Amino acid sequence: MFNRESSLAGALKSSWLLAALLGAAIFPAQAQNASTIKLGIVSFLTGPAAAPFGIPGRNGAEVLIDAMNAGKVPAPFNKIGFGGTTVEAKYIDETGSAANVVTEFRNLVQRDQVEAVVGYISSGNCLAVTPVAEELKAITVFYDCGTPRIFEEKPRAYVFRVSPLSTIDNVGAARYLLAKKPDVTSYSGINQNYAWGQDSWRDFTGAMQVLAPKVTIDKSLFPKLFAGEYGAEISTLLTSSSPVLHTSFYDGDLEAFLYQEQARALDKRMTIIATTGEAAIWRLRDKMPDGTIIGARGPFGPLAPDSEFNRWFQKIYTDRYGTPPTYPAYQMVMSLLGLKLAYEKARKGDTKPTSDEIAASFKGIEFEGPAGVVKLAIGDGHQGIMGTAYGIYRFNKAKNEPEIVDIMRFPAECVNPPAGVTADDWIKDGMKGAKC
Amino acid sequence: MLTAFAILIDGLVYAAYLFIVAVGLTLIFGVMKILNVAHGSFYTFGAYGAATAIGIYFDRGWPDAGGFLLMALLAMALGLVLGLILERSVMRLVYGRDEVVMVLVTYAAFLILEDVVILVWGAQSYPTYQPLLAAGNTAVGALILSNYDLGLIATAALIAVISWWALKFTRYGRLLTAVIFDRETAAAFGINVTAVYTITFVIGAMLGALGGAIMAPKIAVTLGIGVEVIVLAFAVVAIGGMGSIEGALIGALIVGICRAAAVHLVPQVELFVIYGVMALVLMIRPYGLFVRAQPRRI
Numbered sequence: 001m002f003n004r005e006s007s008l009a010g011a012l013k014s015s016w017l018l019a020a021l022l023g024a025a026i027f028p029a030q031a032q033n034a035s036t037i038k039l040g041i042v043s044f045l046t047g048p049a050a051a052p053f054g055i056p057g058r059n060g061a062e063v064l065i066d067a068m069n070a071g072k073v074p075a076p077f078n079k080i081g082f083g084g085t086t087v088e089a090k091y092i093d094e095t096g097s098a099a100n101v102v103t104e105f106r107n108l109v110q111r112d113q114v115e116a117v118v119g120y121i122s123s124g125n126c127l128a129v130t131p132v133a134e135e136l137k138a139i140t141v142f143y144d145c146g147t148p149r150i151f152e153e154k155p156r157a158y159v160f161r162v163s164p165l166s167t168i169d170n171v172g173a174a175r176y177l178l179a180k181k182p183d184v185t186s187y188s189g190i191n192q193n194y195a196w197g198q199d200s201w202r203d204f205t206g207a208m209q210v211l212a213p214k215v216t217i218d219k220s221l222f223p224k225l226f227a228g229e230y231g232a233e234i235s236t237l238l239t240s241s242s243p244v245l246h247t248s249f250y251d252g253d254l255e256a257f258l259y260q261e262q263a264r265a266l267d268k269r270m271t272i273i274a275t276t277g278e279a280a281i282w283r284l285r286d287k288m289p290d291g292t293i294i295g296a297r298g299p300f301g302p303l304a305p306d307s308e309f310n311r312w313f314q315k316i317y318t319d320r321y322g323t324p325p326t327y328p329a330y331q332m333v334m335s336l337l338g339l340k341l342a343y344e345k346a347r348k349g350d351t352k353p354t355s356d357e358i359a360a361s362f363k364g365i366e367f368e369g370p371a372g373v374v375k376l377a378i379g380d381g382h383q384g385i386m387g388t389a390y391g392i393y394r395f396n397k398a399k400n401e402p403e404i405v406d407i408m409r410f411p412a413e414c415v416n417p418p419a420g421v422t423a424d425d426w427i428k429d430g431m432k433g434a435k436c
Numbered sequence: 437m438l439t440a441f442a443i444l445i446d447g448l449v450y451a452a453y454l455f456i457v458a459v460g461l462t463l464i465f466g467v468m469k470i471l472n473v474a475h476g477s478f479y480t481f482g483a484y485g486a487a488t489a490i491g492i493y494f495d496r497g498w499p500d501a502g503g504f505l506l507m508a509l510l511a512m513a514l515g516l517v518l519g520l521i522l523e524r525s526v527m528r529l530v531y532g533r534d535e536v537v538m539v540l541v542t543y544a545a546f547l548i549l550e551d552v553v554i555l556v557w558g559a560q561s562y563p564t565y566q567p568l569l570a571a572g573n574t575a576v577g578a579l580i581l582s583n584y585d586l587g588l589i590a591t592a593a594l595i596a597v598i599s600w601w602a603l604k605f606t607r608y609g610r611l612l613t614a615v616i617f618d619r620e621t622a623a624a625f626g627i628n629v630t631a632v633y634t635i636t637f638v639i640g641a642m643l644g645a646l647g648g649a650i651m652a653p654k655i656a657v658t659l660g661i662g663v664e665v666i667v668l669a670f671a672v673v674a675i676g677g678m679g680s681i682e683g684a685l686i687g688a689l690i691v692g693i694c695r696a697a698a699v700h701l702v703p704q705v706e707l708f709v710i711y712g713v714m715a716l717v718l719m720i721r722p723y724g725l726f727v728r729a730q731p732r733r734i
Contacts, residue, residue: 048660221699228655236703238580251561252661263582264582283561
């Protein structure tokens with residue numbers, strides 16, 4: 001039944017809702033004046049990926065933002081906050097379904113009115129957030145997810161990724177393996193049975209096929225994510241004749257596999273290549289087998305080039321958290337520094353820049369951070385390229401700490417596809433144009 | 437020959453793991469008709485409790501054997517306390533409600549307890565490898581077997597025998613069997629069903645926590661470990677028949693051997709095989725392998 005009062009109340013509610021929706025839609029792209037700059041930082045704060053990735057990433061953001069707000073970051077990043085305005089971070093847990101992650105992203109942009117969102121570890125979440133970020137015209141910097149699909153599917157206007165593609169992990173691993181063990185005749189692999197593990201194995205086998213076509217694959221195993229029990233896989237590998245094992249395992253899966261394989265001496269028979277192993281060395285310490293070939297998803301952690309900036313970052317992080325920064329912390333810091341630089345470049349006077357202005361200045365940016373030089377050279381200037389490095393792990397008993405020795409560095413142009421070529425096609429076509 | 441032997445051993449190890457985590461779940465369902473999602477939390481608490489105990493114990497360089505005992509005892513004590521709190525404060529309020537309501541209540545408890553884990557132990561992972569490595573290994577041809585894994589098989593066998601003996605030959609086992617058959621009739625004969633429920637829930641919680649403690653040295657004790665376990669335990673219990681301990685044993689053996697064979701022979705189907713077996717069994721016997729025909733009440 002029609003009721004005047006309720007229809008009036010309904011109209012009022014609707015108008016408020018409309019105003020709120022319009023405001024939310026307009027604000028992200030609008031120039032604003034405010035005393036702080038709000039950032040959304042999204043990372044796994046709970047769940048299995050929290051300890052190895054999410055928390056170090058969050059810690060990296062926390063320590064850097066505090067240093068930025070105090071104006072203590074080394075030049076050229078020594079302006080307070082972003083261009084003289086302090087930064088206020090809102091930390092959000094990435095755990096949950098992709099739909100939930102997208103809802104939280106919308107909340108950050110529309111309700112909390114953040115200037116930019118920096119975050120995301122899961123490639124699935126990055127893929128889910130990308131179209132929404134574009135729709136809302138919200139500056140979004142992915143910090144850890146490695147899927148090349150983000151910028152290969154179509155050009156993006158507001159989405160950026162300073163951290164390198166996962167392609168470099170496996171191309172770098174193949175190059176390192178062949179440089180150190182040129183007489184290898186076969187290899188095996190154990191990778192998680194989902195996009196990350198399958199893509200890693202595809203890139204590694206593809207690179208090996210290009211670089212050493214006569215080397216054969218023996219066992220390729222794909223246990224499910226977070227399987228926990230690897231007895232059958234270890235038995236299979238013990239009966240294999242290949243001297244090398246590739247794995248992109250991470251977090252609890254990597255640790256569980258390493259404990260179980262050491263109990264059965266698999267690492268005495270096979271050299272393990274752990275493409276993400278660096279994230280675990282400070283926890284595993286002497287339980288990471290000596291001789292493991294270690295990657296850090298780029299030149300991060302102990303694989304970062306020695307520089308004053310790197311030593312500064314390692315010190316402030318270690319002083320605060322009691323453990324050295326691992327690669328997710330570096331990736332977060334590099335992402336935030338890129339955003340800071342782009343923001344300051346776009347800012348004119350006291351007026352905050354719009355999303356379009358930040359995006360324009362972010363595109364193709366090049367800078368040097370604690371992990372060395374990064375250039376947003378591919379993905380139409382939205383995707384960073386960096387060199388990578390691999391080394392051999394050993395636990396230094398005298399110093400009672402992990403170390404990576406025999407480090408080899410590969411320039412960015414050696415392990416990344418050139419602009420306009422997808423990572424998969426580049427590897428399949430023989431990694432043409434690679435400059436090593 | 438070596439591959440066949442490896443499949444058998446790997447299958448037994450995996451079956452032992454599955455049986456240890458599934459036995460408490462099936463016991464609670466058999467008696468109380470509760471599909472207890474919070475069983476994953478008992479496993480998690482057991483694993484974290486064991487990690488804490490092992491960390492303290494092995495840091496002091498005390499004999500290895502005591503460490504094994506301590507982690508099991510502490511985990512079971514945690515299971516006892518947690519089970520008692522959950523049963524007395526939450527479960528008793530929903531007895532007799534629809535089974536779906538009880539699943540949702542235990543799911544809510546599971547989510548709350550996941551946050552309790554973060555409050556108590558934080559978000560970092562805990563290495564608990566010491567007992568696994570201290571146990572050493574045994575070489576059989578080209579295959580090197582972990583003595584801890586062999587101990588796992590023996591522990592699962594021991595739990596199966598104790599469960600069978602307790603159900604068949606003890607007074608409490610007979611009371612339990614009566615309640616499993618018909619709760620109302622058992623109550624009419626003077627059995628204190630509420631006490632049986634409480635004891636059963638607590639024993640189930642202790643078994644879940646023991647499963648976590650036993651597995652802790654093999655895994656990284658970290659957030660979310662209970663989720664994976666509960667899914668696998670459900671699969672095993674569904675194959676064997678909800679509420680049947682011998683069903684859980686046979687279900688675990690079927691899944692363990694099939695999975696090991698898949699990993700060795702056709703690794704591409706490893707992910708599919710557990711649920712493929714479950715689907716096949718349920719197509720032939722919709723209530724699982726060991727569930728007796730139920731009279732329909734009109």
